[in-house]
Amino acid sequence: MMERNESDRCDCKVIHEDVVNAVKEKMPSEEKLYDLAELFKVFGDTTRVKILWALDESEMCVCDLAVLLNMTRSAISHQLRILRQARLVKYRKEGKIVYYSLDEEEVKHIFDQGLIHINEKF
Amino acid sequence: MMERNESDRCDCKVIHEDVVNAVKEKMPSEEKLYDLAELFKVFGDTTRVKILWALDESEMCVCDLAVLLNMTRSAISHQLRILRQARLVKYRKEGKIVYYSLDEEEVKHIFDQGLIHINEKF
DNA sequence: ATAATATATGAATGTTTATTCAAGTGTTCA
DNA sequence: TGAACACTTGAATAAACATTCATATATTAT
Numbered sequence: 001m002m003e004r005n006e007s008d009r010c011d012c013k014v015i016h017e018d019v020v021n022a023v024k025e026k027m028p029s030e031e032k033l034y035d036l037a038e039l040f041k042v043f044g045d046t047t048r049v050k051i052l053w054a055l056d057e058s059e060m061c062v063c064d065l066a067v068l069l070n071m072t073r074s075a076i077s078h079q080l081r082i083l084r085q086a087r088l089v090k091y092r093k094e095g096k097i098v099y100y101s102l103d104e105e106e107v108k109h110i111f112d113q114g115l116i117h118i119n120e121k122f
Numbered sequence: 123m124m125e126r127n128e129s130d131r132c133d134c135k136v137i138h139e140d141v142v143n144a145v146k147e148k149m150p151s152e153e154k155l156y157d158l159a160e161l162f163k164v165f166g167d168t169t170r171v172k173i174l175w176a177l178d179e180s181e182m183c184v185c186d187l188a189v190l191l192n193m194t195r196s197a198i199s200h201q202l203r204i205l206r207q208a209r210l211v212k213y214r215k216e217g218k219i220v221y222y223s224l225d226e227e228e229v230k231h232i233f234d235q236g237l238i239h240i241n242e243k244f
Numbered sequence: 245a246t247a248a249t250a251t252a253t254g255a256a257t258g259t260t261t262a263t264t265c266a267a268g269t270g271t272t273c274a
Numbered sequence: 275t276g277a278a279c280a281c282t283t284g285a286a287t288a289a290a291c292a293t294t295c296a297t298a299t300a301t302t303a304t
Contacts (some may be wrong), residue, residue, distance in 0.1 A: 010188075010195070011185075012189070013185065013189050016183065016185075019180050019182070019186065020182070020190050023176050023179045027176070033168055033171050033172055034168050037165065037167055037168045037170075040166040041162075041167075043158075044159055044162040045159055046155055046159045047262080048159075049155050049162075050149075053149065054149070057144075058144075060138070060141070061281090062281060062282090064142050067135050068142050071263085074265080074282080076281095077280095077282055077283080078262075078282090079263095080281095081282080081283085093271090097280065098280075115240065116237065116238055117237070118236065118237065132279075132280070133280090185250070193293085196251090196296095197293050198251095199250095199251060200252085200253080201292080201293095203252080203253085215300095218250045218251075218300075218301050219249095219301095220250075
């Protein structure tokens with residue numbers, strides 16, 4: 001009985017070595033693929049998708065979004081921070097009220113890269 | 123001092139009532155937005171993004187992917203299950219070996235919907 | 245049949261993450 | 275100034291998730 005464990009390479013390593021090496025050559029950098037996954041992650045939450053959808057319809061304040069989505073202002077605010085960090089939304093202050101809107105520049109950039117393109121507002 | 127808590131609606135409810143109601147009218151169904159977020163979630167993980175990238179280059183078995191990404195076959199297998207459930211990949215068995223590849227039909231469908239479009243293989 | 249191999253899967257573990265709660269900042273209005 | 279308000283934020287909690295480990299299934303070779 002031969003010694004073997006998960007860290008060992010299975011026989012495919014030999015059989016498919018050339019294919020795997022060729023693919024490895026072409027593979028984008030770790031960083032690039034990580035960033036891509038991070039971007040998709042931002043879109044991978046119902047609350048954030050709803051917020052983005054709403055803001056594409058109309059500029060809105062935190063309270064509006066809370067009423068619209070039937071959530072606390074705190075929860076909305078936390079999610080807006082993530083969208084802000086991803087530069088997908090921007091905001092302007094008018095007295096006490098903070099109005100959020102889509103960051104058209106950044107969203108357009110994502111569309112131009114062809115990563116995500118939403119038809120008919122999702 | 124007036125009684126107030128988070129579940130109460132703030133004054134914006136009154137100020138922006140019309141805008142919020144109009145947006146609410148147009149909003150897609152809960153289910154639709156949930157499904158959309160679920161789809162993005164699948165793309166929101168580095169390992170899965172790498173697997174998808176690799177499979178778009180070439181059909182590969184579990185062991186190949188494990189070698190390529192320097193991960194255990196078990197970890198790869200678990201992620202492939204998620205990609206299978208999302209119908210993003212399909213597979214064919216050849217003896218002991220299971221070859222995975224992109225489910226072109228499903229991926230094409232996603233592209234056609236315009237939800238995600240990857241340029242230059244990400 | 246037995247051994248070896250390729251993959252799959254359930255349970256356990258550690259990490260990430262969404263929401264809540266409580267407290268904090270900055271603005272308006274009396 | 276101080277009370278009310280809109281929003282933010284840090285910590286706590288609970289749920290979701292990725293990976294590992296151990297085991298199971300299925301196939302091939304002896």
